[in-house]
Amino acid sequence: xxxDPDLVVxxxxxxxxxxxxxxxxxxxxxxxxxxxxxxxxPNGAGKSTTIRMLCGLLVPTSGxxxxxxxxxxxxxxxxxxRIGYMTQRFSLYEDLTVQENLHFYAGLYGLSGRRRRxxxxxxxxxxxxxxxxxxxxxxxxxxxxxxxxxACAMLHEPPLVFLDEPTAGxxxxxxxxxxxxxxxxxSDGTTVIVTTHYMDEAERCHRLAFVxxxxxxxxxxxxxxxxxxxxxxxxxxxxxxAMLEVLRADPRVEEVAPFGARLRVTTRAAHDPAAVIxxxxxxxxxxxxxxxxxxxxxxxxxxxxxxDDARTA
Amino acid sequence: xTRLLAIAWxxxxxxxxxxxxxxxxVMLPIMQLLLFGWAIDTDVRHIPTTVLDFDRTAASRExxxxxxxxxxxxxxxxxxxxxxxxxxxxxxxxxxxxVIPARYAEHLAHGHPVTVQxxxxxxxxxxxxxxxTAAGGLIAQRALALxxxxxxxxxxxxxxxxxxWYNPDLRSAVNIVPGLVGIILTMTMVMLTAMAxxxxxxxxxLEQLVVSPIKRWELILGKILPFVVxxxxxxxxxxxxxxLAFDVPVVGSLALLYALAFGFIAANLAIGxxxxxxxxxxxxxxxxxxxxxxPNMLLSGFMFPRDGMPRPAQRLSEILPLTHFLRIIRGIALxxxxxxxxxGELGKLAVILCVLVVLSSLRFRKNLS
Numbered sequence: 001x002x003x004d005p006d007l008v009v010x011x012x013x014x015x016x017x018x019x020x021x022x023x024x025x026x027x028x029x030x031x032x033x034x035x036x037x038x039x040x041x042p043n044g045a046g047k048s049t050t051i052r053m054l055c056g057l058l059v060p061t062s063g064x065x066x067x068x069x070x071x072x073x074x075x076x077x078x079x080x081x082r083i084g085y086m087t088q089r090f091s092l093y094e095d096l097t098v099q100e101n102l103h104f105y106a107g108l109y110g111l112s113g114r115r116r117r118x119x120x121x122x123x124x125x126x127x128x129x130x131x132x133x134x135x136x137x138x139x140x141x142x143x144x145x146x147x148x149x150x151a152c153a154m155l156h157e158p159p160l161v162f163l164d165e166p167t168a169g170x171x172x173x174x175x176x177x178x179x180x181x182x183x184x185x186x187s188d189g190t191t192v193i194v195t196t197h198y199m200d201e202a203e204r205c206h207r208l209a210f211v212x213x214x215x216x217x218x219x220x221x222x223x224x225x226x227x228x229x230x231x232x233x234x235x236x237x238x239x240x241x242a243m244l245e246v247l248r249a250d251p252r253v254e255e256v257a258p259f260g261a262r263l264r265v266t267t268r269a270a271h272d273p274a275a276v277i278x279x280x281x282x283x284x285x286x287x288x289x290x291x292x293x294x295x296x297x298x299x300x301x302x303x304x305x306x307x308d309d310a311r312t313a
Numbered sequence: 314x315t316r317l318l319a320i321a322w323x324x325x326x327x328x329x330x331x332x333x334x335x336x337x338x339v340m341l342p343i344m345q346l347l348l349f350g351w352a353i354d355t356d357v358r359h360i361p362t363t364v365l366d367f368d369r370t371a372a373s374r375e376x377x378x379x380x381x382x383x384x385x386x387x388x389x390x391x392x393x394x395x396x397x398x399x400x401x402x403x404x405x406x407x408x409x410x411x412v413i414p415a416r417y418a419e420h421l422a423h424g425h426p427v428t429v430q431x432x433x434x435x436x437x438x439x440x441x442x443x444x445x446t447a448a449g450g451l452i453a454q455r456a457l458a459l460x461x462x463x464x465x466x467x468x469x470x471x472x473x474x475x476x477x478w479y480n481p482d483l484r485s486a487v488n489i490v491p492g493l494v495g496i497i498l499t500m501t502m503v504m505l506t507a508m509a510x511x512x513x514x515x516x517x518x519l520e521q522l523v524v525s526p527i528k529r530w531e532l533i534l535g536k537i538l539p540f541v542v543x544x545x546x547x548x549x550x551x552x553x554x555x556x557l558a559f560d561v562p563v564v565g566s567l568a569l570l571y572a573l574a575f576g577f578i579a580a581n582l583a584i585g586x587x588x589x590x591x592x593x594x595x596x597x598x599x600x601x602x603x604x605x606x607x608p609n610m611l612l613s614g615f616m617f618p619r620d621g622m623p624r625p626a627q628r629l630s631e632i633l634p635l636t637h638f639l640r641i642i643r644g645i646a647l648x649x650x651x652x653x654x655x656x657g658e659l660g661k662l663a664v665i666l667c668v669l670v671v672l673s674s675l676r677f678r679k680n681l682s
Binding site for chain 1: 330
C-alpha cells in the first residue's frame with residue numbers, strides 16, 4: 001500500500017465473515033483528507049460491519065486496511081486514538097449535563113487538566129452550546145443531543161470522524177444545520193465518513209460508496225454515479241391501473257413508482273421515458289396527461305443498482 | 314490514569330443523580346439490620362402449650378407450672394382427652410402438649426417410675442426443639458433430685474458448668490450484625506456492578522466506550538472503584554448502627570477487618586462483572602443477583618449453622634466468598650481473632666478471588682468485541 005499521507009483511509013479487498021455469513025466482501029476504497037465520504041446501503045448491507053472494522057473494533061477476516069496511517073488489524077488501539085465516532089443513538093449519558101458529558105469524553109481520550117478545560121470550552125462555544133452547558137443531556141431535543149454528540153466526538157481533534165446514521169430521528173431543520181457543520185469540519189481538513197439512508201444527504205457528500213449485500217456496488221461522486229447508471233426519469237400525473245400494468249410489463253422501463261398523485265418512470269438513457277409514458281397512455285386508453293422529464297437522483301440510481309444486483313444473483 | 318479517573322468520576326456523578334439507588338444503598342443496610350436485629354430471634358421462647366392432666370393433683374399442677382417457669386413454654390389452657398389435644402395441635406392453637414399420666418403424684422411418692430409425655434408439633438422443628446430441651450432439662454433435674462433425696466446426698470456427683478465466651482447472653486444480634494455486613498456487601502456489590510455495565514449496554518453507551526482508546530482494565534477498574542467506596546461506607550454504617558442499637562462491639566482490630574474486607578469486596582465485584590457479561594439488560598442483572606443471593610443466605614452460615622448441613626452442601630458453600638468472609642468478620646469482631654488465626658480462611662478467599670477475576674476478565678474481553 002502506498003503511504004500517501006493524504007489518504008486517510010485505504011482498504012484493499014476488505015472482508016469479514018461471521019461463521020458462514022459473509023457480512024462484507026472484497027471492499028476496496030480510499031478516502032482523502034478533508035473529504036466527506038458517504039456509505040449508502042439498506043439495513044444489513046454491511047455498512048456497520050465495515051465501519052466497525054475501520055474503527056478497530058472488528059478484525060477483518062480477509063484483506064487489509066489503514067486508517068490515519070495505522071493498520072486496522074495490527075494497531076486497532078492506535079487507530080482508536082486518531083478517530084472520532086458518533087453512534088446512531090448519540091450515546092450521551094442522559095443523567096450527566098452537557099458539560100459533564102464533554103469532560104467525560106475528553107478524559108476518555110486522555111485530555112487532562114488545562115488542556116481538557118480549554119478544549120471543552122472551545123467546543124461548547126463553537127457548537128453554540130455555552131448556554132446549555134449545565135443542562136442535563138436527557139432533557140435536550142434530538143437536534144441538540146446530536147450536536148453535543150458530535151462535539152464529544154471532536155474533542156480530541158481527530159483527523160477522521162465516523163458518523164453512523166447521525167441524523168436518524170432528527171427534524172429537517174436540525175439536519176440542515178448538522179450538515180452545514182459537517183461541511184465546516186471538512187473544509188477545516190477533517191475527514192468525515194458518514195452512513196445514511198437519506199438521499200438528499202447522500203447528494204451532499206463529496207464521494208459515495210454504495211454497499212449492498214456486503215459488496216461495493218459503486219464508488220464515486222454523486223454526479224459520476226448518476227452518469228454511470230445512465231438513467232432518465234419522467235413523471236406524469238395520471239393514475240390509471242391499466243397504464244401502470246402496461247408500464248410494468250414494458251422491458252424498457254427500469255422502475256415505475258407512484259409518488260402521491262404522480263407516477264415516476266425510470267428508463268435507461270437509450271430510451272426516452274416521456275415517450276414510453278405517452279405510448280403507455282395510448283395503449284391503455286388512459287386520458288392524456290402532461291409528461292415532464294425530470295432529473296434522475298441518487299435514489300433512482302440506488303434502486304436500479306439493487307435491482308440489477310438482484311437479477312444477476 | 315486520566316481515562317480511569319474519567320470513568321470513576323462519571324460513575325460517581327451518575328450515582329449521585331440516581332437518588333432512589335443511593336437511598337436504597339443507605340436504607341437497605343439499616344432496614345435489614347433493624348429487621349434481623351429485632352425481629353429475628355433464633356432463641357424461641359413462649360411456645361403455646363396445652364396440658365392434658367389425667368392426675369389432677371397439686372403435684373401434677375406444679376409440674377406444669379415449672380415447665381412454664383422455664384420461659385420456653387406458655388401454658389395457654391388445659392384439654393381433657395387425647396382427641397381434644399390433637400385438635401389443639403392440628404389447629405395450631407398449641408404447639409406443645411404436656412401429658413401427665415393418672416396416678417402421677419401417687420407413683421412419685423412411692424418411688425415407682427413414671428413417664429411424662431411431651432407431644433410437639435414438628436412442622437416447625439426449630440421452635441419445638443427449644444420446648445423439648447426445656448422439658449428434658451426440667452425432668453432430668455427432677456429425677457436427679459428424687460434420686461439424691463433417697464441417697465441423701467448433698468451435692469450431685471457429676472455436674473456441668475457451661476461457660477459461654479464471646480456472647481455470654483447468647484444474643485442473636487451478636488451473631489447477625491457481622492453476618493449482615495457480609496450479606497449486604499454481597500447484595501449491593503454484585504448488583505451495582507452487574508447493573509452498571511448492563512446499563513451502558515442497554516443505552517448504547519458501551520459501544521462509545523469501546524471505540525475510545527480506553528483499556529479494558531481502565532474501564533473495569535474505573536467502574537468498580539466507586540463501588541469499593543460504597544462497600545466500605547455500608548460496612549461502617551452497619552457496624553456503627555449495630556454498636557449503637559444492638560450493642561454489638563468489634564472486639565478485634567478494626568484496621569485488620571477493613572483490610573481483609575477488601576478481598577471480599579473485590580470478589581463480589583468480580584462476580585458482578587461476570588454477571589454483567591451474561592445479562593443483556595439491567596433487569597436480567599437484577600434477577601441474577603437475587604438468584605445468587607439465595608444460596609448465600611442459606612449456605613454461608615449467615616442464617617443456619619453450617620455444622621448441621623450435609624456434606625455436599627458444606628462443600629458447595631466453600632466456594633461462596635461469603636462463607637469465608639463470615640468466618641473472618643465474626644472472628645475479628647466477636648472473638649478478637651488476629652491475622653494468624655484467619656490465615657486459612659484468607660488463603661481460601663484469595664483463591665476464590667483469583668479464579669473469579671480470571672474468569673470474569675476472560676468473559677468480559679470476549680464479550681466486548
